[in-house]
Amino acid sequence: MLKGHQSWIFENRPAILSTGTIGGPFEAKGNIPEAFDTLHEDMWLNQDSWEKAQQKMLEEAIQTTLKKARIEKENIEFLIAGDLINQMTPTSFAASTSSIPFLGAFSACATSMESLALAASIINAKGANYILCAASSHNAATEKQFRYPTEYGGQKPPTSQWTVTGAGCALVAQNGTGPAVTSATIGKVADMGMTDPFNMGGAMAIAAADTIEAHLRDLQIDPSYYDLIITGDLGHVGREVSFDLLRDRNIPIESEKYVDCGITIYREDQPVLAGGSGAACSAIVTYGHYLQEVIKGNLQRILVVATGSLHSTLSIQQKAPIPCIAHAVSIEARGEHL
Template sequence: MLVGKQSWRFDNQPVIISTGTVGGPFEGNGAIPEAFDLLHDELWIGEKSFEKAQTILVEGAVTTALKKASVKKEDVNFLLAGDLVNQLTPSSFAGRSLAIPYLGMFGACSTSMEGLALGSFLINGSGAHHVVSVASSHNSATEKQFRYPTEYGGQKPPTAQWTATAAGAALVAKTGDGPRVTGATMGKVIDMGISDPFNMGGAMAPAAADTIETHFKEFHRGPDDYDLIVTGDLGQIGLPICRDLLKQKGYELGHDRFQDCGLMLYKEDQPVLAGASGPGCSAVVTYGHLLNKVKSGEIRRLLVVATGALLSPLSFQQKETIPCIAHAVVIESPKGGAL
């Protein structure tokens, strides 16, 4: 059901019946290693390129989610997948090997919730019985494309973030046991004129604030209606900016209820500068860490606001500013009822 202009309420409440999370060695040494179903001990993952290694991440996350739910890939109607590599190459090649009807998603680092929202929309409207949504990133593949190869050893400013080597998949079904997807708000493209590719948090913060404000208005809710609101990867720079922007709109979001996936993934002593980033960041933190709290009832209602910077190497070379987006999804616990 359409709510307002940009939101959906899922009256049939699609269920996340299982998830799959895969990470690399840096993530295994991070703050939430227990959130991963599978951790690789080297970035190449036995492949000849980082892009091929990222395909392995996607395949691993999807097959893990299917195995945990005892669902055959032949019973999945659609695979919604996205990443940061040119033309979604790792996702498309994973779609080739998985042989599930495939829809490529690109929302940069917002892809995790873009895919979950659209997959839930399909399930809610009886357009599918099973959907898998997966988002991935690979540190070395992303650095090589958007900035400099890691071998170059270029020094980054403190506003830069560390792209996660990770993939997170959610298997969404019409019925079953698990967290329920009850709503979503799709964001608008917001560009405040920032052109620095090393300040993604600052560039994305206005888009996150806009989506959160829109969500509150269209659902007639406020911060107190959620146990936790998390952004995707605003990091140390973008999160306080987003909090200040929302405060100007009359919404007070305290530190206990407003957090960021990019600040949860790694330890404070890891050299990630302003925090984590990448489509895989919000995917694995949500599906591997936060959903465990939702399942237990510790979090009854969760709002995940995945954030994305829609730049490309081409737009950067042409000295364009950075358009940004944020998509929000409401996930509720199967225990304890709604707030």
């Protein structure tokens, strides 16, 4: 049901039945290794290209999710997924091997919440019984496409971020015992004329702030309604900018209740500069870490605001600004009602 300008309320409370999270070696050394179902020692995953390794991780995430829910893939109506690689081929190939009817979704690093919002919306309207939603990224494949070859020695500024190697997948269903997806807010594309691809956090912060503000306005709630507001991959710079923006707009947000997946995923002493990023970042940290906290009962209500910068290498070279987006999805423990 539409609420306000750009939000949906899911009154049938679609459930997240299970999740699957896969990570690479760098993530294994990170802050939340327990958030992963499988951690790979090898960046290549025995494949002959980074892109195939990414495809493999997505396939594994899908398989793990299905296995944990004890549901056969024939029962899944749709797969909604996306990634960052040109034309999303790793996702398309993974969708091909899983042979589930497939909808591609692209919001760069906000793909995780775009796919979850769409899945919940379809389930809520009884358009399906089971939908898988997923996002993946691979550090080396992303570096190769967007920046420089992996082994190229270029000094990165302190505002740049480290793309997460991994995949995260969630199974959304009509009913079940898992946490409920209760509402979603679809963000507008924000363009503040920022052109530095090594400062995506700073560029995306405005999108996160806009979407959070729109969500609170549409649902007519206070930030204190949520135990945690989790942004996707703003990193240290973007988190601070978005936090100060919200405070400037008189939104009473609290610092300890405002966290970022890109900061959560890695340890402070890892060389990630401003923090983690990539489509897998918010998917893994949300599904593997914060959702588990909701299941354990440590958190009751969370708002996940995945952020994406929608530039391409072509648009950057043509000196076009970076368009940014953020989508918010609220997840609540069972038994709670809006």
